Amino acid sequence: MTWPSNTKPRRLSVRRIPGDDIAMGCRVRLARNLSRHVFPDRATGPQRAVVLKKIMGAAQAEMPEFTLSSLDTFSEEERLLVFEERLISKELMERESGAGIMVSKDNAVSAMINEEDHLRIQGFAACMDIETAWRRADAFDTQLDGRLEYAWSPRWGYLTACPSNLGTGMRVSVMFHLIGLRMTGDLDATIRGLERMRLLVRGIYGEGSESSGNMFQVSNMDTLGMDENAIITRTKRICEELVRQERNARARVISESPLAVEDALTRALCLLKNALLMPSGEAGELLSAIRFGASVGLITDMTVEEVDRLMMRIQPAHLQNEMAMTLSSEQRDEFRAVLLTAQLAKANLRKVRR
Amino acid sequence: MKCEICQSADAEKAIRKEVGGKEQELYVCSRCAREGYPAITTKKVLKKKTAATTGAEVLPELVGMMIDAAIEIMNHPSPSEESVCRHCGITRSEYRKTSRLGCAMCYVAFAKELDGVVADMHRHTQHVGKQPRRGGGDDVAL
Numbered sequence: 001m002t003w004p005s006n007t008k009p010r011r012l013s014v015r016r017i018p019g020d021d022i023a024m025g026c027r028v029r030l031a032r033n034l035s036r037h038v039f040p041d042r043a044t045g046p047q048r049a050v051v052l053k054k055i056m057g058a059a060q061a062e063m064p065e066f067t068l069s070s071l072d073t074f075s076e077e078e079r080l081l082v083f084e085e086r087l088i089s090k091e092l093m094e095r096e097s098g099a100g101i102m103v104s105k106d107n108a109v110s111a112m113i114n115e116e117d118h119l120r121i122q123g124f125a126a127c128m129d130i131e132t133a134w135r136r137a138d139a140f141d142t143q144l145d146g147r148l149e150y151a152w153s154p155r156w157g158y159l160t161a162c163p164s165n166l167g168t169g170m171r172v173s174v175m176f177h178l179i180g181l182r183m184t185g186d187l188d189a190t191i192r193g194l195e196r197m198r199l200l201v202r203g204i205y206g207e208g209s210e211s212s213g214n215m216f217q218v219s220n221m222d223t224l225g226m227d228e229n230a231i232i233t234r235t236k237r238i239c240e241e242l243v244r245q246e247r248n249a250r251a252r253v254i255s256e257s258p259l260a261v262e263d264a265l266t267r268a269l270c271l272l273k274n275a276l277l278m279p280s281g282e283a284g285e286l287l288s289a290i291r292f293g294a295s296v297g298l299i300t301d302m303t304v305e306e307v308d309r310l311m312m313r314i315q316p317a318h319l320q321n322e323m324a325m326t327l328s329s330e331q332r333d334e335f336r337a338v339l340l341t342a343q344l345a346k347a348n349l350r351k352v353r354r
Numbered sequence: 355m356k357c358e359i360c361q362s363a364d365a366e367k368a369i370r371k372e373v374g375g376k377e378q379e380l381y382v383c384s385r386c387a388r389e390g391y392p393a394i395t396t397k398k399v400l401k402k403k404t405a406a407t408t409g410a411e412v413l414p415e416l417v418g419m420m421i422d423a424a425i426e427i428m429n430h431p432s433p434s435e436e437s438v439c440r441h442c443g444i445t446r447s448e449y450r451k452t453s454r455l456g457c458a459m460c461y462v463a464f465a466k467e468l469d470g471v472v473a474d475m476h477r478h479t480q481h482v483g484k485q486p487r488r489g490g491g492d493d494v495a496l
Contacts, residue, residue: 033458038442042456116454138484150486151458156472157481159458163472167481225478 020127021295021304022246023239024175024215028133028232030141031160031169032119033151039161040098040114048098048114055113058147059102063140066109071099077326080317086204087122091115109136116161117169119144128239130172130232138228157224167224172235175204176242179214179292180249183257183264190245191216197238198222212281213288213311218242250296258352265293265349272344277330278337283314290347302347310343359386363447439463 033039037051056068071079071092082101083093092099092115100113112120121144123137151159157167165171181187191201198221204212220235254261268289272278291307293299312318314336320327323335363383437446444456446464455461461468473479 035458038457039455041452041454042442042444141484145487149488152486153461153481155480156461157483158486159461161454163455163468164453164475166472167476167478168483170483222476222478224472224476224481227483 022243023128026174028123028137029171030121031117031165034118035149035151045097052100062143066102084315173217173219174239180246182214183253184249213284262352272340275337277333300348
């Protein structure tokens with residue numbers, strides 16, 4: 001079987017399903033492996049190729065509307081681009097051979113092939129609509145299930161490369177912007193509390209990634225012993241409480257420290273509007289403040305959604321894609337600064353009432 | 355190179371250790387570096403002993419060596435004794451190093467160890483929830 005050699009994800013920029021000011025979006029991931037096939041880390045290149053071919057074949061037959069791509073045909077820049085879109089993980093991006101992705105037309109469902117497990121299905125949805133994300137991932141899984149034989153046992157459920165994913169193989173993640181809790185100094189205690197309730201807190205690119213711009217991915221720790229609906233209900237209940245805490249923290253910081261808030265927003269706006277070189281880490285932190293300002297009405301003429309799109313556009317591979325050329329680190333910082341200056345020209349600061 | 359203490363795992367770091375009253379550099383695996391076996395002293399000393407060594411000097415060292423050997427057997431099973439998945443060939447120590455299994459049959463090969471690991475990890479040992487329409491063909495033993 002051959003798959004189209006030049007098929008790449010349709011829209012390689014700004015694919016995010018819009019979220020709100022605190023819960024930025026959610027994802028349900030299902031880990032699956034094929035019966036009688038060595039897991040990807042242990043497999044040889046040809047063994048991974050066999051798995052890729054099997055899964056691609058099943059997907060082509062069941063879901064012709066999906067874009068199927070072998071990452072072997074991608075350049076390094078293209079791999080980085082889909083990683084920045086959060087369609088694939090760092091691990092898949094770095095897989096030397098046999099990696100593949102599938103993406104639905106509306107970008108609401110994707111799947112990674114030969115990542116840590118043979119198949120990792122991801123359903124996306126807005127804000128905290130975990131049920132929709134689950135329905136999307138579940139439907140995809142059920143369709144493939146008719147053509148593939150999954151590794152499974154009655155006792156331990158879906159068998160995964162790492163026992164931490166056993167059972168349902170399901171990881172529910174919600175992405176949060178927690179700048180209010182950071183500003184009130186409650187963030188560390190909140191994260192510890194989440195971990196005590198058996199939720200994992202990671203950076204925006206998932207496992208092993210650092211937080212950037214006060215953005216965090218919160219997901220369930222346990223995958224075995226609770227069914228999918230129970231995991232969703234439990235995770236959602238705790239995430240709703242987290243939203244309440246973050247909203248209270250934002251209100252508190254504005255009422256108790258208006259000068260500090262105004263100062264932070266003024267500094268962010270000044271730097272973003274005037275800097276000549278802007279590294280991505282610094283830009284992420286500054287845009288985090290602008291996002292907060294836009295969400296509480298202190299930054300005018302700029303919406304949260306616009307800030308989110310900018311956050312995506314200023315990543316290294318996205319900048320290069322936009323410029324259609326390879327850029328040096330300094331060139332990227334320069335172009336990022338130019339882009340931010342232009343995009344934030346219209347944004348203004350409304351004084352905090354003191 | 356192999357660890358100079360357990361002789362089984364790959365050496366990953368150099369440590370300085372007093373051996374027979376003299377400081378030496380040893381190349382050891384991360385586990386031996388962490389656990390610092392008393393075996394270092396006795397084994398190295400014994401190696402350095404000459405034929406002129408008296409029985410009175412050797413006896414305590416022989417006892418020490420036997421204890422060390424017992425500790426080593428408990429902590430570092432030799433490759434021949436180590437559990438291996440017959441399907442994918444991964445060894446227990448390889449799995450422990452990465453926390454990733456090689457294939458679905460590893461759940462059978464390392465079942466005893468995984469029982470505890472899974473219970474600690476998830477606080478449950480029985481799956482509930484979605485089941486595949488088919489599947490489990492190679493996993494019936496679980």
